[in-house]
Amino acid sequence: MILYGAILSPFVRKALLALKEKGLAFEHQMVMPGDKSPAFRALSPFGKIPAFADGDFKICDSTAIVTYLDAKYPETPVLPADPAERARAIWFEEFSDTIVGAQVGALFWNRVVAPRFMGQKGDDAAADKAEREGLPPILDYLETQIQANNLLVGQTVSIADLSLGAQFVNLAYAGVEVDAAKYPKLAGYLAVIQARPAFIEVLAAEKALMGG
Ligand SMILES: N[C@@H](CCC(=O)N[C@@H](CS)C(=O)NCC(=O)O)C(=O)O
Structure with missing residues (x-):
C-alpha cells in the first residue's frame, strides 16, 4: 500500500x-x-492530496481512503459498527474537515505556509479574524461534545478523533493553543488524543519541517 501526499x-x-x-x-x-x-493525476484527478494505491486499486480523498482501509482491513476499526455511533463519527469527520478546517486553514496558511514555505506575506487580517471570530463557536461546541472517556464517539478511537486531532495539530503550528481554563474538556481530550503512539509517530516526521 502506498499513501501519497505531503506531510x-x-x-x-x-x-x-x-x-x-x-x-x-x-x-x-x-x-x-x-x-x-500525469502519474499523480491518474490517482487524484484534481491534484489533491492524499491519494492512495493498494496494488491495482487507486483512490484519492482521505475519507474515501479511510473507508477503504476499514472495509478491507476490519481489525481495529476506526469507523464504529453501531449505526448511530458511525453516523456521529462521520459527522465529526465532516465537521473537522470543513467547518474546523476552514478556520484552521486560514490560520495555518497565513501564519505558517505563506511566510515560511512560500516566501509570501500571509494575510494577517484573515488569520486574526479566524482566531477571533471563527474559532470560538467551534471550541464552545466541542467543549460540550467530549465524552468522559476522552473520545468523541464510542469506546475506541475513531475517525472522529483522528480528523479533529489532525486539524488541531495545524492550529498549534499556527500558534493557537486551546485555553485549558476556558475549555478544560477539549484541552484534556486533545492532550490524550495527541499522545497516542500514532500521533507521536506522525508528528515526529513533521518535526524537521516545523523546526520542533
Ligand atoms: N476532501 C479532501 C481534501 C484534500 C485537500 O483539500 N487537500 C489539499 C491539501 S491540504 C490539496 O491537495 N490542495 C491542492 C489543490 O486543491 O490543488 C480529503 O479529505 O482528502
Missing part, C-alpha cells in the same frame, strides 16, 4: 493516523498539493 496537510495526516492506528504496513511517498504529473 503537514491535515488530510494526509488523517490518513497516516488511520493507517498507523490500524497497524497496517505501508509506504509513504511525498507529493505536493496540486501536483500536475
